[in-house]
Amino acid sequence: MPSNAAIAPSTLSHVDLPWRIDWTGDKCTLCGQCVAVCPVRAIELGVFRKREIKASFGLSTTSENQYSVRYGIRQKTDPGFACIGCGMCDMVCPGDAITPRRNDEQPKLRMHANKGGAPRTRGGRRNDRGSLLDQIKFVRISMLTDPALDAGRHEFDLTTMIGRILPPETALETLRNQGWMPPVRKIYPLLIGGMSFGALSPNMWEGLQMGVAYLNEELHMPVRMCTGEGGCPPRLLRSRFLKYVILQIASGYFGWDEIIHALPEMKEDPCAVEIKYGQGAKPGDGGLLMWHKVNKLIAAIRGVPVGVSLPSPTTHQTKYSIEEAVAKMIQSMSMAWGFRVPVYPKISATTTSLAVLNNLARNKYAAGLAIDGEDGGTGAAYNVSMDHMGHPIASNIRDCYLNLCRIGAQNELPLIAGGGVGKNGNLAANAAALIMLGASAVQVGKYIMQAAAGCVGSEGDRCNVCNIGVCPKGITSQDPRLYRRLDPEKVAGRVVEVFLAFDSEMKKILAPLGRSTSLPIGMSDALGIGDKNAADRLSIRYCV
């Protein structure tokens, strides 16, 4: 930009951007691959003209300007094209000539990412590295009377149950009278949480499903995956693998036309039905699939026209109150499968979770309650919702569990915790902490995307462009040129590896605690934390 050019308020320099491109000219081969791969077109071919003044010393020759032209990479400073730090340019560069670097200056981009008065939207996560779950330690080590176990050689029962479990006396009474027993599924306590076909690319979805099928059929680990709101491919609905799937229904009811029509042809019941009322990443907000991602396939599965944005309303529109909605939805979903499938709602963590819980405790058809904390991820949301809305999961789950303890219904209404589990990579430790705080099972989404598909998003606001269909890893894109980068077989392989590693780590946590016979739900005496207030709040041990 010439130094005398007009400067607009949003005219920024590289210093103001969160990510800066380091490009080394003498390593660059000028192949142009970085420019081609950049998902946000943050870099472009730069043509630099250089003037050199050749001053002569004698009198016979005159001084002159010499001009040379140099080609290279130029980073755009237009806020609409700011580098997202995804590192794809670095990945494809044959000469190690380019890499993004986080700017140490506080980025001003935040104040300008609202062109046309539209606030920033993005995918991803909360952009906060802090994690209370990471601070929780397992402090009750079996040392004397109860010897610690050998994680490698001992037998562990790591399964959990979702579905309404009747109090023992009622259960035996019902059994004696051959009454209706609520359906209960014995599953692995780590669930792949709801990520829709649509939010995820077909390859990603297929990879996850294959991985889940392999875990079940070959390794006998009853791992389950939730569809998210976006329906389910027709062939899966009619296959025996449906039993590994939790079907989600949310306020947009996307895909449910297809599901209802497939009902008579289903060979297996789904594992469960999750009714989504809220999502931890953007509580109180509906789902959103932006038009970029609504191609022919997605449109067909969801039963909508191609190329339109698909917002789900913030609440289920046909009902006038949440209590009524929950009760009626649970009832109708249960009825659709002849009361053979557990149906449970998922809400975002909130100070009002207890009210929902108490309602459910009184409803014998309610099969559980999934609570999603503020650290959950999303495919698309307003930045403000992601960064500032929501309730942390730990105290919310704990309150709910202790409330169930008060009414003697713990484990009868299983709690499923999600939101930020493994956000810094500590998947098993975070999951075990939540289980000991009272969760019967734990849901993960982002961790699976990162570990099984190489999502580069991070809590440092890296990448996070899942919403606009340009996912550089092909995970959240519906563009075949992008998602063909992702090999579903390899995703499946990684899913298996993630679960196997998780399983070993869980055993490494449980063995020293002397626990192996059943999942230690609510074993809060094992937990400690070095923060007195947090310890008091969670009713766990304060350890320094």
Added chain:
Amino acid sequence: MCRLFALTSTEPVSPMRAVRALDVMREGHDGSGVGLFLTGLGGPLGALADCPILSGILTSEGERRLNQFMDDKGFTLRHRLSWNLPATPPPGTPRRGLYLVAAYEPPDRWRALPPAERELNILRTRLELKHMGLEREDITVFSFWPDVVMLKEIGDPLAVGRYLDVDREDLHARQILAQGRQNTNYAINLYACHPFFIQGICTMTNGENTAFVPIKDWLTACGVPGYEGYHSDSEVFTHILHYAVRRLGLPLAAYKHVITPLPDADMRSHPDAAFLEQLKAACRKLIIDGPNCVIGCLPDRTMFMVQDSKKLRPGVVGGRPGLYAFSSEICGLDAAIPERDKTRDFQPMHLDTAIVGPGCEEIEICRQTQPLPQAR
């Protein structure tokens, strides 16, 4: 690790026999306390079949309050053991105001009540006394039940046994549970001393129940009177047994299916799989995670031993028709019944419940893989 010893006999025997067995196993306990449960009493107490016997320790103020309380409730004292204690207690044993073992005739109006209600009233009376005593720390009650005496005291088992003269004729009993305490986790509190008792059901345990907190949380909340206390992580075993037998109406052989259900793979081939799967799901909050050896006695004076499913403790049952013993160590059994045929000793493994009925005829072994008696 605490040491456990239990005797079941057709004829009343001296509790000292069990205490001596504990003494043989003294390497395993630190002499920090002893607890005795006696039923099938031979003396005058055994003859008062309808009169619940109150066992406990009181201060003199506690005694006054107790008498007032029992009077107000309409109980009539029928028989009370009097003790002639030596002037100084053995080292480590505190001097107490009164060791109480007294049988009461229940109020007249209870006669018309159905047995379940009468039993509940007896339980509630004990709980009221316990709570009363906790307020001023002047009354400690271990049991209140017909044909049941419990003694608990801090100190070396043998010394305490001699001090309290448990050899006396009127304490001879057909079923005796005795525990020598290894004080590990908890400050010495008489309510933390085994055996534990509720409505005719008694158990004692060694080892540590790592699933204690979630189990305790559930029992405390499930609304059954008497499920409280939990100064010891082993008290839950008594209450789970009570819950299984009295609330769920299960046979003793199902107790193990509650605390240590079969793994799913083994369950599939079980003849009662359908029932057991439901039982496992419904009672999941009661699954223990040992290592534990549990010895217990039911109101019909059936005695049993079970182990946790994985981290087995030693435990042995042996004897001869008419007299059997359950012991946490073989040396205890050897000391108590040396004349038995040792080849018939049985050490229950992870699937077994070893049972000796009140007739003391034989050791019956229930394996979890066998069909359940009376399974529905």
